[in-house]
Amino acid sequence: xxxxxxxxxxxxxxxxxxxxxxxxxxxxxxxxxxxxxxxxxxxxxxxxxxxxxxxxxxxxxxxxxxxxxxxxxxxxxxxxxxxxxxxxxxxxxxxxxxxxxxxxxxx
Numbered sequence: 677x678x679x680x681x682x683x684x685x686x687x688x689x690x691x692x693x694x695x696x697x698x699x700x701x702x703x704x705x706x707x708x709x710x711x712x713x714x715x716x717x718x719x720x721x722x723x724x725x726x727x728x729x730x731x732x733x734x735x736x737x738x739x740x741x742x743x744x745x746x747x748x749x750x751x752x753x754x755x756x757x758x759x760x761x762x763x764x765x766x767x768x769x770x771x772x773x774x775x776x777x778x779x780x781x782x783x
Contacts, residue, residue, distance in 0.1 A: 681719040682706055
């Protein structure tokens with residue numbers, strides 16, 4: 677069964693207490709806090725995507741320079757104001773704001 681997040685509706689319009697409730701998808705949403713009786717509304721939450729395409733997994737992959745090179749990517753890291761240094765891949769060793777590169781420079 678899914679877990680839903682609810683928030684207490686305050687008279688002053690400020691965010692109230694949030695709490696989670698495990699309930700069937702077929703049950704109607706709560707209108708009042710189960711313990712205090714205060715009015716509540718369901719909060720829409722982004723869904724979680726795990727596995728190799730999750731944000732944390734992709735962040736780890738982007739830090740692995742050897743893997744990026746093996747997959748054919750080029751990685752530049754900011755080294756200063758308008759200056760980027762190549763860490764892996766093809767292309768010039770340094771890119772600067774004053775000397776932009778063309779697509780043919782990366783081949």
